[in-house]
Amino acid sequence: MSPSNGGGAGFEYNQELGGRAIPRSRDGSRSPGWDDPVDLDKDPAAVPDPALIDVPPELRREFEEIIGRYPERHSAALPVLAAAQRHHGWCSPQAILQAASVMRVTPGYLTSVATFYDMFELAPSGRHQVYVCTNISCSLRGADELYAALEAAVDGDPDINVRHFECLGACDIAPMVSVDQVYYGPLQTSDAERLVADLRAEREPLPELALALRPNADAALEEDEAAK
Amino acid sequence: MSSLLLMRDIDEPGLADIAVYERRGGYKSLRKALAMTSDAVLAELDASGLRGRGGAGFPAGRKASFLPKGDMDKYLVCNADESEPGTFKDRELMQKSPHMLIEGIVIAAHAAGVNHAFIYIRGEYEEQAKILDLAIAQARANGYIGERILGSGVSLSLVLHRGAGAYICGEETGLLDSLEGKRGNPRLKPPFPAIEGLYGGPTLINNVETLATMPHIIEMGGAKYAKLGVSGSSGTKVVSVSGHVTRPGNYEIDLGIPSREIIYDLAGGPPAGRQVKLWFPGGSSAPVLTAEDLDVPYDFDSLAKAGSMLGSGAIIVVDDSTPVLDVALKLAKFYRHESCGKCTPCREGTNWTVRMLERIDGGEATPMDLDIMASVQDHIIGNCLCVLGDAMAMPIGSMIVKFRDEFEAHLQSRQLAGAI
């Protein structure tokens, strides 16, 4: 498709703002796109024709298995996107096209769904996902400092994606983190360096702080009882 | 002190395994329920007085009775999208006793005449999802779910569905949209899910704890369960206590005990030398209470009378080391981030509130801004499509009322600092 050479007024941008990127909101949440026009050289994004999209066979099987669980195929959107993200590392346009092709929906539909949920990465995001709960109960116990320490320890390493996250439902081990979907806590600010070092060394991070390994989540109570 | 039902065996090693669960008496209630008619099961649930443990506190038996009779496709959805800040009870129940939940689901499905069930678990609960997946497979293998369960006429499919990180999916209609593979936008009500829910079919939606309580109700009988707790708030409740307490954790209590007992005796109170400044009795969406309210009995009606709510049963304690402004800003940002954006007052009101709080934080505000902020909260409350807007406006509004002096002192000190 070529840009129309007639018709509407030209697209001069707001003079004052020029082409500068404008921060959207102060907490720096992740949505790009507000300032993006479409690319008129692209074709419209209809439901991808299966004849034109290659889907890795094992991924196709996984998609189809997921779709098969539900009475209506659209219900598979979230788990299919999660599978595509696991395979591709993020919800890349290619990942979304593959999912859309098997689900028989438009890639727009899946993009709309993916951008609604915090766990889908719409940009390349590194191999390790570290979610730091910074909501109220964790922040009362030092989560903001922990987050800052982790940011500093990661120091821009693109392999490790540290994100602050809303309440992860583990205020009993506050402050806590979810590392590649496994919960650890409570952490000291001083644990940050070790956590990052473990991840870089491909070791299980902070194994003694894993929630799953705690017989009772309420460690303090346990100690208390032990003391009696 | 408290009766232990849900937490009785919670630390039994290997309870997540069906063999251990059965050895501890698991799935007996299901056998008992399957021998009863669905109306009889419904009657027991009704008699128990059990109120929903997710947040709204609606009587669970009545909710199940709203589903129309008939052989259309009906659905049960277990709301395991536990996302209310301060709440982590469902996580522990699912992680340690998944079969108790499954048993409850099958009982509820039988009561409501449902044949398709889903557990919608928040995406962040990956470890719990894996445990549930295993448990569901075990339950299926042992004939507790599937076709003609234990030889009865009851059949039920159960699918675990994982969310992907959106607080609003804990709202039941947002959850349904999300389960249908859409953005988790709440729906307009009516129609209510009991009439037109998942895939347009009648749908019963219950919280994890609510469902996990049902085997115990069937086991002991609704009337006996109703004697636990206090009138209007029968039974036990798992309370998540967090924040400035020395022993954060889940505690099962009989409803109606003084809140002070939970915060101090069970959770150990604030660290030495500090005082309770404010506390949320039912998750971050509940209007805040202060130290003066510590003797309010912990039950639905008493907390409502005190101007707050039991909500999800999550107590967040904030002591005097933390400025109220920090709490307000933290929460407002959370609700702004989680607002789905569908309706105007919530989308714009949460944003506006954050912007005002930031300005107050920066010292660029006057007491008039506090009035405007209070008025904005008033304009949100009751005018939104779902309760998320109210969930911010009510606690923030309560903080402005109860801690106005502190806000004003903050403004003054910032202005003084600026003047120097």
Next chain:
Amino acid sequence: MPRPHQNLITFSVDGREVQAPENMMLADAAKLGDVEIPVFCYEPKLGHPVGACRMCLVEIEGIPKLQTACSTAVKDGMVVHTQSERARVAQQAVVEFLLINHPLDCPVCDKGGECPLQDITFGWGGGKSRFIEPKRHFRKPLELSPLIAIDRERCILCYRCVRYSQEVAEDYQLVLLERGENTFVGTFDGHPYVAPFSGNIIELCPVGALTSRPYRFRARPWDIEGSGSLCTLCPAQCNVTFTVRDDRVLRVLARDHHEVDDGWLCDKGRFAYQAVHVDERITAPMIRDGGELRTVSWERALAEATSGLRRAGAKTAALAGGGATNEEGLLLGRLLRDVLGSPHLDSRSGGAVSLADWRALSDPALAATVSDLEFANAVLVLDCEPVDDAPILELRIRKGVRRNGVALLLASARPSALDPSATETLRFAPGRGAELAWALAAALQDGAVDAPAAAAGASAEEVRKLARALREAGEEIVILYGEQLLDGDAGGLLALADALGIAEIEGAGLIGIPEAANGRGLREAGVLPNGGPGFSAPPLGDGLDAAAIAAKLGDGELSALYLLGVDPLRSFPDAGAWEQALEHATTVIAHAAFLTPGVREHATVIFPAESSAEKEGTVTHPDGRVQRLRPAIGHPGDVRAEWRTLSELARLLGGAAGPATAAGVSAELFASVGLYNGLELEELAGHGVRWPARAPAVARSGEAAAKPKLRRAAQAKGGRLLLGSYRSIWAGPEVEASPALRFLAPRQRVELSPRDAAKLGVLHGEEVLVSDDQGELRATVVLRDSTPSGTAFLERDLARDGANRLRGPLVEVRTAPSGNGDVETLLGEEELTHA
């Protein structure tokens, strides 16, 4: 499917007692009492209310919380206050919230003066804002497509546009991205929102966030006038309002007609108005002089035409098409039959259908209305592609399926855009719709299916399955068929209608989509080789049909051709035959707006054609609705009313002087066409009149016993593929001439199944040559998973390389030698310039 029954109830709003249909939404019901409740997100055309904007909060006695009027059904005795203190506070609060992030750049906003947000802020807002934080700013405006600009600062997230894309057009391209206050309207990965009906979002937008690129900054609301008429670019004949400034059309808006368009327009109808005012439009008479066309006076052109026609006399033939009106059709018939003594005129490219069958097909008992598509038990789409053939009907079908659970059954040669919505789909060989109809009729009557199914190139089992679905769907069945099905034989279709008992069932019926925009009207006005006005017996006996006209011109038995709004070289099958015909014709008179190839190369006299914005007269919708065209602007340049030219020629050739006004010709039309007897021009104003609703049903006599005429479908063999063709929604000189739409003008593409492509060794996107013994054309390969193996589909009605260059039925596809794949000029060789 029973249509909703309406019970009247009485409720009170702001102290007024109002009668309204029970369960009507309060926002609509209040209007019946002249009370306006402000709304942004509410738009009944988009389906169920969503209650998102919260603008319509009102107080209802007995309900503690304020309620959204858009989603509250009125009940008897309800007492509503829209202006109570509580309601007013809430309404002001919502306006204040909405304006937080709205830029208030009204002075430079294209929506200014016709903006619901302005109106509601004025009417229901508090008049001041307490928001003193800096507003957000973004780059603006941005392109959403070549046709639409988006200004995200102005968006109030009512999400009408995305609901439209998802629930009306169902293209699901325009979506909400992100969440909460970060939410914005966008598309997948920066793809443009290009779809057949995308422009409707401009009209839906209640603020200046979505604007028409061609219209931006062309006028202010106080500069313009609206003029109601019709779009005659396709048979759907949508009702439109032309926005006119200084005698120029600047915009086209929908003029909601529930029985025609439901308030939507396709992008062709919305944007092709630009072709009215382009330089390449013919605006003066021309004659061919020494092989070259040149502009002449009307006197000279008329004289030239008169002498040509006089020489040819009865050896003249005529074709009519495009947007030619009923009146023009009537006058053309008179010119040919009464003045020149020739019976040879046609308005169709397919084989003639017997007059008895035409009469049977127009039996009011078999007629369905457009809204029947929405409420039927089942709709059978037979041998047509609604989005290409009558676009707006596709939206109606989708609405019926989505909202009313209409069962959609599809039988077509080419995969359809509606396939995903259909409960049954069946594929047959291109051009064998008639045979398929016979097969279905046989299956419904448990007759022999194998022979007709084989002739149709369909599986007998699938035919039986489709018949079963038809039988089980319920009684009310609407068949939407394409006129290509009536290629010489309507028997199968009539047999099918009989087998379903359609004539006896209210709400069941047929709708045929003709190939020309006013195909039905022209037929009824007597532009048929074998039928006079109103399907009367032709006074001179049967004439030749289009294909025979081509043949006889080619071999010299006919010598003149009169073309009213149609260029057969471009749009009729067998371009080779027409090339011969036009080559040999001594006189070719064309009413044309553009120099399409047949006109450019062969016309001896050209009369400039009117655009639909200039035309006066009537046209007939496929469901029998006679609708009125009213001129919105004067004739540009030297253009004259075409009916007047036809009248004038008749007079110059010694015929009777006809009426002196357009209204006079319409009166003659209503008098001469039996079906239209009794119609009055005045009553057509606004909504038109469906003549079948007034006419008595005709009892059909024993003709149903007709024997099937079966033509055996060819089969792919020896690496050659069966040729199928279709005419895209974007085909047509108006698209090529409109600067804004030109990017959509189709270039030839050949659709292949992946299997055939692999066998032929061609790839998606590759340039190939498609050929048969008749000719050869260039095309780009498009792979579609759903294309039946063994078939290749090409586009018709293109500026060049149209499918009519080939005759089929088998074609060869091979890689094109590299080289000249240049972008060609679409309309002609001339440089295209535009206003």
